[in-house]
Amino acid sequence: MENNIKRIFVALVVMAISSIGVIFQSCEEYPDEYEITGGVPTVDYIRVSDPEKSDSLIASASLNQTIVLIGENLTSIKEMWFNDKEAYLNTSFITYNTLFVTIPNEIPDVVSDKIYMVAGKDTVSYDFNVVVPAPAPKSMLCEFVADGEEAVIYGNYFINDPNVPLQVFFPGELEGEVVSVSDDYDEVVVKVPSGASVGQVTVKTIYGSARSSFFFRDDRNYILDWDNLDASGGWRSGVIANSDPVGINGNYVRFYGEMPGKAGDLWDEDKFAFNLWNQSNGRADVPFYDGDLSAAALKFEVNIPESWSSAALQMIFTPYSVSGNNEYVANDDATKTYLSKDFPRGLWMPWVSSGSYMTDGWTTVTVPLSEFVYDKDGKASEATLTTDMLGGLTFFVYHGGVDGSDCTVHMCIDNIRIVPL
Structure with missing residues (x-):
């Protein structure tokens, strides 16, 4: 009888240990189903998401780029912000040591050059620069607009910073008067300057300048x-x-x-x-x-x-x-x-x-x-x-x-x- 009790006790202990192993395995495979409590997240470094370039450490990245944070207690992070824009966190891509995240494809209103990680009552920051691309003029509503009339240019990243206003230059290096810029930074209305000629249009912002592939008043072919x-x-x-x-x-x-x-x-x-x-x-x-x-x-x-x-x-x-x-x-x-x-x-x-x-x-x-x-x-x-x-x-x-x-x-x-x- 005593031997039977011992055998039953040993079997129960083995079953308990096995159950614990299953729980920990489940946590590793499905990190969104659990949370490590009491741990403040720390970031050791950030790398690109391409596994073939995992040794490429970075301190900056562009909008909409996926990056990987390497550190500890990363499963405790419930919110992540790049400057003042919140990123989407997919817990299926978060483990204790790694966190995959895509930088929001939004222009920051307030630039702090930091990542903010919210974990319960704790908020941890990490220095990181989000690179906003130079403007990208792609097309015009009409490529033939008379001097003094309003032209509409479509594209991306038309940032009209109050300290460094957006500028539009027509052929002949003639600057047009910017009338408005859309809230989505994808459209600018500008008055065509007197004397504008045929050629490409240049848009300049705080983040750089770019010349259009299209030609204003195109006379080619x-x-x-x-x-x-x-x-x-x-x-x-x-x-x-x-x-x-x-x-x-x-x-x-x-x-x-x-x-x-x-x-x-x-x-x-x-x-x-x-x-x-x-x-x-x-x-x-x-x-x-x-x-x-x-x-x-x-x-x-x-x-x-x-x-x-x-x-x-x-x-x-x-x-x-x-x-x-x-x-x-x-x-x-x-x-x-x-x-x-x-x-x-x-x-x-x-x-x-x-x-x-x-x-x-x-x-x-x-x-x-x-x-x-x-x-x-x-x-x-x-x-x-x-x-x-x-x-x-x-x-x-x-x-x-x-x-x-x-x-x-x-x-x-x-x-x-x-x-x-």
Whole structure:
């Protein structure tokens, strides 16, 4: 009997020890299910998150970068702040000695160059510099704005520090008057200075300066400007206008007429198309662009003063050999010479997301050439855009495979060009 009691006691002790081991193992695998109490967190150093660079110790990092804190009692941390911005803590990535965290992608309002770790009643700080990138101007609402008028620039990190105000310089090193900066630091409104010329725009903040990839009043590589370069020689050279609305810089082409909402119900080439065939236009057998097509875009300015809610602006490049025949526009008959599937096209339908679209004056449109991948119905084309196809250009308004609502299309287009992104 006594031996049996001893055996039972030993078994209970073994079971208890095993249970403790399971508990500690569980704590290691699921650190969010427990907390080490009574321990003030300490940080020995900080490293990058890439395991292949774990020996790279850092004292600063950029917004939205993931870093690793190495120290002790890190599971006791319940809040972490970089300057005055709180970081999200995922307890699945926190152990007693390590803590993975992503720096908030927010510009600090108060810069202390410290990390604050809140653990119960204790708050521990650690010196660390969060690097805010230099401004990044990416695009303009319209690249053609007159002197004295307001231009809108989009991008990131437009910090207008009260002690070091944001500045915008136009070509000619002429500084514009900053009117406003958005709360999200992604938009700046600026008056164009007198005498501004063609070229890149520079934005300067307390964190540095950067020059835009886009060109203000871009004059590079025009295909059509309707003043010196037109689509004459095609079956439809486009309806040319220069008023109602006022043009950007002279003439433009206008598409105008009634458009049904149901896809494919109407096709009126005279109102909604132009065909530029370089051979018929008297141009040389040279492609519009011979750079990297994957890093280039078709750009143009539009003014759409009435609500547009059906059909697509279809854009299709054609080889120099295509002239006097527009079967590529909408004919899929395999017996024809030029098939729409042979020439992938771009489709611009900004009304689809909200149901309608119009502009407040002239607006720059950018369509990367990498997006010329459709057929007339908005389906994937079987072909790929290549340089030898850049010998002609047709614009036309046609359904694009999406039903909309009946509307009047009033679309003005100018300064068609291919430029690097």
